Amino acid sequence: MRSLLSQIATVTAMNIRSLPRRLWMSLAMVLASAVVVAILLAFLAMARGFEVTMNGAGSDGVAILMREGAAAELNSVVLREQLNLIEESAGIARDAEGPLVSPELYVIVDGIKKSTGTEANIPLRGLNARGMAMRENMQLIEGRMFTPGTNEMIVGAGVLREFDGFDIGREVRFGKNVWTVVGVFSTGGNVFESELWADIRMIQSHYDRGSSYQSIRVQLEKAGDLAPLEETIAREPRLNLDVQTEREFFAGQGKQLQYIAIFGRVISFIMALGALAGALNTMYTSVADRAREIATLRALGFGNFSAFCGTIAEALVLAAAGGVLGSLAAFVFFDGLNASTLGGSFTQVVFKFEMSPDLFVQGALLALLIGFVSGFFPAWRAARIPVIVAFRNGV
Amino acid sequence: MSDLYLIYKNMTRKPLRLFLTCFAIFIAFLIFGAVTTLKGALDSGIELSADNRLVVVNRINFTKSLPIAYYQKVSAIDGVRDVTHMNWFGGYYQEPSSQIVAMAVEPESYLRVYDEVVVEPAQREAWLQNRQGALVGEKLAQIYGWKVGDRIPVSSNIFSHKDGGHTWDFVVEGIFTGSNEQYDTRQMVFHYKYFMETQTFGGDWIGWLALTTDDPSLNEQVAKSIDETFANSQNETDTSTEKAFNKAFIEQIGNIGLIIFGVVFMAFFTILVVVGNTMALAIRERTGEIAVLKTLGFSSPRIFRMVLSESMLVALLGGLSGLAAAWFLIEGAKATMARFLPNLIMGQDIILQAIGFMLLLGLVTGLLPAIQALRLNIVTAFNRGV
Numbered sequence: 001m002r003s004l005l006s007q008i009a010t011v012t013a014m015n016i017r018s019l020p021r022r023l024w025m026s027l028a029m030v031l032a033s034a035v036v037v038a039i040l041l042a043f044l045a046m047a048r049g050f051e052v053t054m055n056g057a058g059s060d061g062v063a064i065l066m067r068e069g070a071a072a073e074l075n076s077v078v079l080r081e082q083l084n085l086i087e088e089s090a091g092i093a094r095d096a097e098g099p100l101v102s103p104e105l106y107v108i109v110d111g112i113k114k115s116t117g118t119e120a121n122i123p124l125r126g127l128n129a130r131g132m133a134m135r136e137n138m139q140l141i142e143g144r145m146f147t148p149g150t151n152e153m154i155v156g157a158g159v160l161r162e163f164d165g166f167d168i169g170r171e172v173r174f175g176k177n178v179w180t181v182v183g184v185f186s187t188g189g190n191v192f193e194s195e196l197w198a199d200i201r202m203i204q205s206h207y208d209r210g211s212s213y214q215s216i217r218v219q220l221e222k223a224g225d226l227a228p229l230e231e232t233i234a235r236e237p238r239l240n241l242d243v244q245t246e247r248e249f250f251a252g253q254g255k256q257l258q259y260i261a262i263f264g265r266v267i268s269f270i271m272a273l274g275a276l277a278g279a280l281n282t283m284y285t286s287v288a289d290r291a292r293e294i295a296t297l298r299a300l301g302f303g304n305f306s307a308f309c310g311t312i313a314e315a316l317v318l319a320a321a322g323g324v325l326g327s328l329a330a331f332v333f334f335d336g337l338n339a340s341t342l343g344g345s346f347t348q349v350v351f352k353f354e355m356s357p358d359l360f361v362q363g364a365l366l367a368l369l370i371g372f373v374s375g376f377f378p379a380w381r382a383a384r385i386p387v388i389v390a391f392r393n394g395v
Numbered sequence: 396m397s398d399l400y401l402i403y404k405n406m407t408r409k410p411l412r413l414f415l416t417c418f419a420i421f422i423a424f425l426i427f428g429a430v431t432t433l434k435g436a437l438d439s440g441i442e443l444s445a446d447n448r449l450v451v452v453n454r455i456n457f458t459k460s461l462p463i464a465y466y467q468k469v470s471a472i473d474g475v476r477d478v479t480h481m482n483w484f485g486g487y488y489q490e491p492s493s494q495i496v497a498m499a500v501e502p503e504s505y506l507r508v509y510d511e512v513v514v515e516p517a518q519r520e521a522w523l524q525n526r527q528g529a530l531v532g533e534k535l536a537q538i539y540g541w542k543v544g545d546r547i548p549v550s551s552n553i554f555s556h557k558d559g560g561h562t563w564d565f566v567v568e569g570i571f572t573g574s575n576e577q578y579d580t581r582q583m584v585f586h587y588k589y590f591m592e593t594q595t596f597g598g599d600w601i602g603w604l605a606l607t608t609d610d611p612s613l614n615e616q617v618a619k620s621i622d623e624t625f626a627n628s629q630n631e632t633d634t635s636t637e638k639a640f641n642k643a644f645i646e647q648i649g650n651i652g653l654i655i656f657g658v659v660f661m662a663f664f665t666i667l668v669v670v671g672n673t674m675a676l677a678i679r680e681r682t683g684e685i686a687v688l689k690t691l692g693f694s695s696p697r698i699f700r701m702v703l704s705e706s707m708l709v710a711l712l713g714g715l716s717g718l719a720a721a722w723f724l725i726e727g728a729k730a731t732m733a734r735f736l737p738n739l740i741m742g743q744d745i746i747l748q749a750i751g752f753m754l755l756l757g758l759v760t761g762l763l764p765a766i767q768a769l770r771l772n773i774v775t776a777f778n779r780g781v
Contacts, residue, residue: 175455274422
């Protein structure tokens with residue numbers, strides 16, 4: 001057993017030390033493996049980043065109510081009368097000031113994107129202090145809160161990153177109305193950071209919304225328990241509302257980029273096939289190149305199995321090197337990359353690519369798989385070919 | 396023995412290697428063909444817009460409405476030929492997930508502004524007469540199997556019918572086709588008046604205006620005078636060409652598209668580099684044989700041609716089959732994807748571009764070994780003892 005292990009070690013060391021002789025072929029294999037890993041990681045990091053941004057916003061303790069069938073806040077309308085009915089419903093947390101209910105407005109305004117210089121949709125959310133308190137991670141990172149009853153607003157950190165002209169103190173003009181930016185807020189990197197927030201009464205009056213709203217958020221008495229609210233809605237015909245927890249709502253919206261993750265996996269898989277063909281070529285050449293060496297070893301009494309392992313090890317080393325290179329490239333170029341896209345509510349969602357450790361594991365597995373498959377068949381051939389034939393053909 | 400036979404023999408001396416090389420090239424061009432076509436389909440909305448068509452939206456954002464009075468005011472502006480107004484309905488059929496592009500329009504002017512919309516005169520009259528009538532695009536009608544005369548319930552995810560619910564009944568009065576193949580006919584339009592009478596909010600607001608100018612050269616001037624007319628009013632406007640408007644909308648999808656296509660193209664080129672390396676090495680191995688050929692009296696230019704044609708052949712063999720596979724893939728996906736991407740067509744430019752890359756690959760991988768073969772000194776080659 002020990003001799004077998006030492007044989008394998010010897011052959012492996014020999015193969016790896018002779019790599020420089022096959023420099024170009026070896027580099028080709030490293031590159032092939034690196035590209036496949038980098039592509040896979042890029043797509044997965046994008047999908048992961050979007051998912052984190054969406055899901056981070058959803059809380060089980062908060063329910064969101066919108067008009068039935070509306071699907072997005074933008075499409076919904078909730079009347080003052082409906083708000084009053086909801087405030088009296090069971091199942092809502094209350095404090096000294098009454099039920100924890102936040103009626104909100106969601107309108108879209110234009111901002112100039114830094115990356116393209118073109119206009120893109122930003123959500124302007126009207127809400128009150130209660131609504132802000134419901135966003136658990138919300139904190140002002142700069143400046144101060146807007147004063148209710150004035151044209152002041154605070155901007156999300158994501159908006160500040162991706163759009164021009166929202167720095168503190170700047171006056172921003174939407175149509176006829178001029179707003180002043182007085183603060184920057186963070187909500188821990190989730191989707192609310194892609195929004196502008198202002199006093200709901202000001203938005204109602206500037207956007208001719210009368211006393212209507214678009215959605216209602218309520219703090220649930222018991223996290224995840226929608227039953228009392230559902231019962232209120234079923235009992236009262238005036239309440240044509242859908243209720244869901246905030247987590248469900250955002251999970252639904254986060255699905256969008258899952259297609260990109262699937263697309264990425266399909267592309268990486270097809271690419272991996274192409275790269276595998278390249279890698280197999282490399283390994284076959286490598287084996288042909290050393291046919292005489294391998295035959296010599298076997299003539300000296302080295303076993304077939306150690307010759308086999310030596311070749312596999314060479315392939316694994318090259319593929320792993322490619323995997324490391326690909327992961328590093330993906331990390332350098334993509335981790336933390338700012339991106340924004342049109343989200344489910346028809347507005348820009350600003351998010352960051354996120355290269356989490358489990359993605360590296362996936363990349364490493366893919367690289368090793370490529371190495372193993374591309375090493376296996378040539379190694380099989382190297383170990384099987386009769387010594388005599390190898391000497392005769394080994395140019 | 397013809398040169399072609401020699402080239403063939405050289406190519407197939409190691410069938411496995413030939414297969415693997417061609418396969419890698421096949422994959423690269425399969426992806427290139429499919430992804431470029433996909434990108435073209437996404438961008439097609441921009442190229443199809445008419446040159447002299449402008450869109451007037453609320454300055455705050457195009458989702459905010461405008462007063463209907465703007466319709467008359469804009470039509471009075473110099474240089475405006477026809478103008479129509481439209482409202483986004485947020486339509487879906489039966490299931491909220493099966494969304495339909497449905498708009499409430501002013502019927503007569505709509506047909507004038509969108510002259511790509513082709514509808515038989517009899518159907519056109521019938522639609523104009525029937526307030527509850529809808530004009531449905533050919534592809535949309537195909538998807539749901541609608542025929543002229545059908546009564547179709549279409550729901551809205553935004554508006555409520557004043558009789559309760561969110562569903563409107565329309566009568567299909569006409570089915571329109573596009574004057575060119577790429578015009579997107581997965582949409583339907585219906586009477587603005589019927590919409591306003593039946594939805595709960597009432598009021599006289601419109602989503603946006605679309606207009607044609609007398610001449611594309613007037614676009615800028617007309618846009619400016621429209622925006623000036625409404626400057627400092629409660630609803631300021633933003634007028635742009637349809638092309639610019641569509642482009643801005645597609646750019647909202649954001650740098651994501653750019654990143655994805657960038658990554659895929661990088662991969663495409665890397666695979667070509669990897670494969671090219673193998674191909675070049677495969678020829679370089681044969682220095683000894685080339686020396687023998689020269690000794691036998693093959694002229695240097697002849698060998699140069701042979702080496703180069705071999706790599707060209709390999710590149711084309713893999714590349715063309717990959718492109719063909721991409722074409723079949725797209726033809727297959729067309730039917731299912733038609734609802735999201737109507738213009739999934741592998742155009743001539745994509746095919747030419749791909750063939751260009753194949754030739755480049757063949758040239759780059761073949762040229763260096765071919766030049767070496769051309770210059771090869773027989774004595775040195777044999778001395779090298781290869």
